[in-house]
Amino acid sequence: MSFLQSIKNTVRSKSIHVSYVNVGSCNGCDIEVLAMLAPRYDIEQYGIYVHNNPREADVLLVTGAFTPQWEDKLKSIWDKIPEPKVAIAIGNCPISGCVFNRRGAYVDPPVAKHIPIAAEVPGCPPRPTEILNAVLSLAPLVFKDYEEKQS
Amino acid sequence: MATSLSYYLREMARGEWLRNFLFVKTAPYETPPHFRDYPRLTGKECTHCLACMMICPTPGAIEVLKEDEGWNPVIYPGHCIRCGLCVEACPEGVLMSGRILESQFFENTGYTWTFHLTVDSTLCMRCGNCSVACPVNKEEDPQLAATGTGENDEVIMRVKGGELRILHEEKCTGCKTCEEACPNSAIRVARVIEAIHTAEEGG
Incomplete structure (x- = not known):
């Protein structure tokens, strides 16, 4: 491993920038994402920062069952995120549509059809610890030695 | 002004404060045992009455499948919303989750349906x-x-x-x-x- 790569690994393990996007959820999962920020779960102590700007994000948290309005927009948000990037589906909605996935409903789950999803956190809503564990366990898999894996 | 500033500088120069500031993390928050998690099997025999599937509010969250000789409910995590209604509705107590069964026993509650x-x-x-x-x-x-x-x-x-x-x-x-x-x-x-x-x- 090159020296530059080891510096990048250290920095990336201590500073994961998270952006979240609600593609038609009931807001329950968004509240759990916000609870992660609050002092009780406190994700910033693990070096995870929520900026909600895709251009400086590493991790995209997707909540919601994908309404038709997001058809082109979610893809463009995903394209704006610089590499290395990863998307995590939060809650049942982006996985299966949950209670909204009924006949005649204007939702188009799963979100994995539209952007590549690396991890799914089931639950309606998932516990903040479950979201936190997903981000923490996925980040080293994706960001560690990213450049070396590419070449 | 000067005294409070010097107080803060002195406080922050203490080794213990610096160590806490840089390295201390709160203990990982454990899931409490009473948390109503995905229903688990208790090992009691399922009679295939399908009350769990009937009461489930979510599409595709629970299915009663045949395993070897007996029937058993299967929970699908991407669909299940952990409401615990299947645990409460089951007349045989096949499923358990959190303390639903205990509170149901002590409070004598249940469901009837037509x-x-x-x-x-x-x-x-x-x-x-x-x-x-x-x-x-x-x-x-x-x-x-x-x-x-x-x-x-x-x-x-x-x-x-x-x-x-x-x-x-x-x-x-x-x-x-x-x-x-x-x-x-x-x-x-x-x-x-x-x-x-x-x-x-x-x-």
């Missing part, structure tokens, strides 16, 4: 598919003809006098086979679920 069948006679074509498909009808009257007509009045519904009549609503088990068989979405099954609280017998 099913309400409605037929939209403007949509209904009297094809009788619902009466033929109904599994309860098949038990009551195996001779029920393909048009849903027959002489047996013990069936749930059948075409009688040129019209689909609901004869024995109370026999319905809520499987919704009739809804699926209906080409016109004319028949609807509604669950009427009541929470009950009994003083003497355990829920």
